[in-house]
Amino acid sequence: MPAREQGKYLSSPNRVLWAYFRHLRKVVRSIQELTLSKEELQEEVMIAVILAILAVECFVNAFFRILVEEQGFETYRKQILSDLESKAFLRKKLQEWPKLCFKNKKGLELGKGIGQRFLNVMDVRKKLEHFTPSYEGFNAGNFRIEGLANTTVLDALDASTAVDALESAEGIIAEILELRGTPKKEIPHALHHWTGKPPQL
Numbered sequence: 165m166p167a168r169e170q171g172k173y174l175s176s177p178n179r180v181l182w183a184y185f186r187h188l189r190k191v192v193r194s195i196q197e198l199t200l201s202k203e204e205l206q207e208e209v210m211i212a213v214i215l216a217i218l219a220v221e222c223f224v225n226a227f228f229r230i231l232v233e234e235q236g237f238e239t240y241r242k243q244i245l246s247d248l249e250s251k252a253f254l255r256k257k258l259q260e261w262p263k264l265c266f267k268n269k270k271g272l273e274l275g276k277g278i279g280q281r282f283l284n285v286m287d288v289r290k291k292l293e294h295f296t297p298s299y300e301g302f303n304a305g306n307f308r309i310e311g312l313a314n315t316t317v318l319d320a321l322d323a324s325t326a327v328d329a330l331e332s333a334e335g336i337i338a339e340i341l342e343l344r345g346t347p348k349k350e351i352p353h354a355l356h357h358w359t360g361k362p363p364q365l
Contacts, residue, residue, distance in 0.1 A: 188215040195209065284332075
């Protein structure tokens with residue numbers, strides 16, 4: 165439970181992240197378990213995609229904000245706080261912050277594997293968020309309908325899109341934790357701490 169002091173609620177930094185992932189998993193379960201119409205399914209998948217991006221950004225902001233207060237990472241505090249203040253894009257933070265802060269300077273591999281999967285989810289979210297109708301026509305027998313919009317980004321959404329959104333969100337967080345130096349065997353417990361995902365027994 166949050167503590168209250170001088171009109172503010174103070175909580176563990178992972179509290180908001182748990183809320184995002186709890187709802188994301190709830191949405192994915194409903195998609196997998198309930199009988200939904202095509203329209204209902206698409207609407208739920210849209211929510212899953214948006215929640216996945218929000219959850220990862222929440223993690224990145226919280227994780228690196230805490231990191232730069234730790235001994236040995238103070239050097240990067242000014243840059244991280246500046247990016248947070250300027251509302252830097254998530255892609256920039258994923259590309260630059262791990263490379264900046266971690267000793268191996270390797271950074272995330274966003275061009276393949278889980279990194280590419282997450283970027284694909286980001287691309288779907290971007291197309292949905294910034295949807296701009298095209299102006300196209302359709303030949304229907306003896307007449308033509310004009311003024312139609314290309315809604316492929318919506319109609320391509322299916323259950324696998326929601327599952328991929330959840331899995332790639334968890335996966336990109338696991339990659340960052342590993343780059344930080346978390347041993348592989350401890351990743352499931354670290355994921356539980358940050359996202360609420362129970363370790364597999």
